Amino acid sequence: MSKTDYQIGDGYLKPYVTAVLEVTVTDRSDDAECLILASDRLWDVVSNETACEVAQACLRRGRQRWCAEAAALLTKLALARHSSDNISVVIVDLRRRNVL
Secondary structure, eight states: OOGGGOOOSOGGGTTTOOOOOOOOOOOOOTTOOEEEEEOHHHHTTSOHHHHHHHHHHHHHTTOTTHHHHHHHHHHHHHHHTTOOSOOOEEEEEOOOOOOO
16 A cells, blocks of 8 residues: 555545554563553653553552553543643553463
8 A cells, every 4th residue: 555545534634634654663572561552642742751650650559450540541641731632542461471
Protein backbone atom coordinates (compact mmCIF):
# COMPACT_ATOMS: atom_id res chain seq x y z
CA MET A 1 0.00 0.00 0.00
CA SER A 2 1.17 3.48 -0.68
CA LYS A 3 0.80 6.41 1.70
CA THR A 4 -2.17 7.63 -0.33
CA ASP A 5 -4.10 4.39 0.26
CA TYR A 6 -4.90 5.43 3.84
CA GLN A 7 -7.68 7.78 4.82
CA ILE A 8 -8.19 8.99 8.35
CA GLY A 9 -11.09 11.18 9.31
CA ASP A 10 -13.10 13.38 7.01
CA GLY A 11 -11.87 13.94 3.46
CA TYR A 12 -11.88 17.73 3.83
CA LEU A 13 -9.21 17.35 6.55
CA LYS A 14 -6.81 15.53 4.23
CA PRO A 15 -4.49 18.55 3.87
CA TYR A 16 -4.14 18.65 7.68
CA VAL A 17 -4.33 15.02 8.80
CA THR A 18 -1.67 12.52 7.84
CA ALA A 19 -1.88 8.75 7.80
CA VAL A 20 1.87 8.31 7.65
CA LEU A 21 2.62 5.94 10.49
CA GLU A 22 5.41 6.55 12.97
CA VAL A 23 6.88 3.15 13.79
CA THR A 24 9.86 2.25 15.94
CA VAL A 25 11.22 -1.28 16.25
CA THR A 26 13.02 -2.00 19.50
CA ASP A 27 14.39 -5.20 20.96
CA ARG A 28 12.59 -6.04 24.17
CA SER A 29 14.59 -7.03 27.23
CA ASP A 30 13.50 -9.89 29.48
CA ASP A 31 12.88 -7.47 32.36
CA ALA A 32 10.43 -5.27 30.41
CA GLU A 33 7.24 -4.88 32.44
CA CYS A 34 4.86 -3.14 30.09
CA LEU A 35 4.32 -1.42 26.78
CA ILE A 36 2.53 1.93 26.76
CA LEU A 37 0.68 2.65 23.51
CA ALA A 38 -0.81 6.11 23.39
CA SER A 39 -1.92 8.82 21.02
CA ASP A 40 0.14 11.95 20.57
CA ARG A 41 -2.19 13.88 22.87
CA LEU A 42 -0.76 11.99 25.86
CA TRP A 43 2.85 12.43 24.74
CA ASP A 44 2.28 16.16 24.14
CA VAL A 45 1.91 16.72 27.89
CA VAL A 46 3.36 13.62 29.64
CA SER A 47 7.01 12.60 29.39
CA ASN A 48 8.13 9.02 28.84
CA GLU A 49 9.60 9.00 32.34
CA THR A 50 6.38 10.17 33.98
CA ALA A 51 4.29 7.64 32.04
CA CYS A 52 6.63 4.85 33.15
CA GLU A 53 6.51 6.02 36.78
CA VAL A 54 2.69 5.96 36.75
CA ALA A 55 2.62 2.47 35.21
CA GLN A 56 5.21 1.15 37.68
CA ALA A 57 3.33 2.64 40.64
CA CYS A 58 0.16 0.85 39.53
CA LEU A 59 2.08 -2.41 39.02
CA ARG A 60 3.57 -2.20 42.53
CA ARG A 61 0.07 -1.95 44.04
CA GLY A 62 -0.36 -5.58 43.02
CA ARG A 63 -3.85 -5.24 41.63
CA GLN A 64 -5.01 -7.59 38.92
CA ARG A 65 -6.18 -4.80 36.61
CA TRP A 66 -3.12 -2.58 37.01
CA CYS A 67 -2.84 -1.95 33.25
CA ALA A 68 -6.36 -0.52 33.05
CA GLU A 69 -5.76 1.54 36.19
CA ALA A 70 -2.51 2.98 34.81
CA ALA A 71 -4.10 3.78 31.44
CA ALA A 72 -6.97 5.60 33.18
CA LEU A 73 -4.57 7.56 35.39
CA LEU A 74 -2.44 8.61 32.42
CA THR A 75 -5.54 9.75 30.56
CA LYS A 76 -6.68 11.78 33.58
CA LEU A 77 -3.18 13.28 33.91
CA ALA A 78 -3.21 14.35 30.26
CA LEU A 79 -6.65 15.94 30.71
CA ALA A 80 -5.48 17.73 33.87
CA ARG A 81 -2.59 19.13 31.86
CA HIS A 82 -5.10 20.52 29.33
CA SER A 83 -4.52 18.03 26.54
CA SER A 84 -7.54 17.35 24.39
CA ASP A 85 -8.81 15.73 21.21
CA ASN A 86 -8.73 11.95 21.38
CA ILE A 87 -6.47 10.91 24.22
CA SER A 88 -6.03 7.16 23.90
CA VAL A 89 -3.89 5.01 26.20
CA VAL A 90 -3.44 1.23 26.26
CA ILE A 91 -0.97 -0.57 28.50
CA VAL A 92 0.13 -4.11 27.72
CA ASP A 93 1.54 -6.33 30.49
CA LEU A 94 4.79 -7.84 29.15
CA ARG A 95 5.82 -9.76 32.23
CA ARG A 96 6.35 -13.47 31.76
CA ARG A 97 3.68 -15.67 33.27
CA ASN A 98 4.29 -19.14 34.63
CA VAL A 99 1.96 -21.40 32.69
CA LEU A 100 1.34 -24.83 34.19
